[in-house]
Amino acid sequence: MFGSIQEVKDKLTAQNYLINDNSATAVYLAVRLQKPLLIEGPAGVGKTELAKAAARALDTELIRLQCYEGLDESKALFEWNYQKQLLRIQANHLTDRTWEETKANIFSAEFYLARPLLKALQAEKPVVLLVDEIDKSDEEFESFLLEALSDYQISIPELGTVKATSIPVVILTSNNFRDFSDALKRRCIHLYIDYPSFARELAIVRLKVPGVNKVLAEKLVAFVQSLRKMVLKKSPSISETLDWARTLVLLGVETLDEEIVMNTVNILLKYQQDINKVADRIGGLLPE
Ligand SMILES: Nc1ncnc2c1ncn2[C@@H]1O[C@H](COP(=O)(O)OP(=O)(O)OP(=O)(O)O)[C@@H](O)[C@H]1O
Ligand SMILES: [Mg+2]
Known part of the structure; x- marks a missing residue:
């Protein structure tokens, strides 16, 4: 945890990331208010590196969700482990289990693979979740993400509502390929990183x-x-x-x-x- 803006500066400097007052203030507020930090700015000004350095400074894990066109909920959240499910179906076939029983069995926590977003919410201690280049994802994905970040919980039909075990420090980056919805902007602390002095x-x-x-x-x-x-x-x-x-x-x-x-x-x-x-x-x- 960062105790002050000065501590943000000192701890990031110790991680070889030199930050100005404006950015340090935004980082401090985002962490303390538990709001996502939306960083915009040209390529190569240190947006991604800020998230990495923040994770090191907070001595926690960095979980990265790299966005791209067509990225959907399953890639971000969780996927069923089809192979494992198939094996279980085959195994159950040899017993006298009914199909209903098998179905209830294979759509349980044992059979899914957590992807970055779910991993971040289920982590034991708060991690830094980097949603990198969010402007490359589609607007539908943006609204899905927004919902997940608005109360740090996600509802999955087969599993019910998954509530965050710990609230991650969320850092979103963008190269300004497209504008964001007002809803996303309202939800986040906004930071524009320009070329350095x-x-x-x-x-x-x-x-x-x-x-x-x-x-x-x-x-x-x-x-x-x-x-x-x-x-x-x-x-x-x-x-x-x-x-x-x-x-x-x-x-x-x-x-x-x-x-x-x-x-x-x-x-x-x-x-x-x-x-x-x-x-x-x-x-x-x-x-x-
Ligand atoms: N404030 C800084 N202190 C130390 N190194 C920095 C700083 N800002 C940028 N760098 C260095 O500049 C390089 C580019 O940074 P980074 O990849 O984070 O940029 P980016 O803004 O994410 O770019 P892109 O939009 O292309 O993804 C990295 O090698 C990083 O270490
Ligand atoms: Mg980057």
């Missing part, structure tokens, strides 16, 4: 790529930050900054010049049209 990005680079010297780290972060001010098809995110820093260290680069940037800019930019745009003004973008 220069200071925070520099700290992340120095933490995660210890081989990079201070001056080079400052220059490469300043360069990435200036790219983000341009209109690009895809701005570089923290993951690209880290990849670039590792690349430069691997190549033994001590300082940035036009040639080295041109030869490695494909690590930062993933579209040729962006690379062309930047190539024209690389000199001007490089920090002094």
Whole structure:
């Protein structure tokens, strides 16, 4: 449990996740108010990593539900273990059990496989449930999830109502592929994570790529930050900054010049049209 906003910051920092005040406040409130945290923001700004780091910081298990188009309740909640059911049917066939008895038998707790959502609700101690990329799931799934999260219980026809043994810390992430219903937004604490400030990005680079010297780290972060001010098809995110820093260290680069940037800019930019745009003004973008 987090006792204060400062504790959120300290414990996440201890897990190598550097968080700003705004995000730390949202995490604190979500955990204390037992509300799901809905994180939106561009790719690679640390949405998923926040959930992972929070689980480590809270010293608990992370249960991940990766969303995709067509994800349905059974994949999220539970599935009958058909193989085991079939074996039991075969075995019962050899006895004088009636079909009614067998049916009652094979649709019981012994015969299902708990999927992430049910696992999270049935865990002995509160876990972190990461519902990753919820915008990729369908709206029907969103409403189902909403219902499950609104009172932390689920009704399953064959099993009745399953109430949470412990209330999980729920973190939902989205890349803004689609808008969410007002109901979902109302239910959650909303957090938008943007690209980091220069200071925070520099700290992340120095933490995660210890081989990079201070001056080079400052220059490469300043360069990435200036790219983000341009209109690009895809701005570089923290993951690209880290990849670039590792690349430069691997190549033994001590300082940035036009040639080295041109030869490695494909690590930062993933579209040729962006690379062309930047190539024209690389000199001007490089920090002094
Ligand atoms: N605040 C941070 N402190 C430390 N590392 C960070 C931070 N934010 C991001 N990172 C690093 O950046 C990388 C990308 O983070 P992550 O995968 O969580 O992004 P994401 O927002 O989930 O992206 P996507 O939308 O593509 O799933 C990871 O390697 C992560 O460790
Ligand atoms: Mg992610």
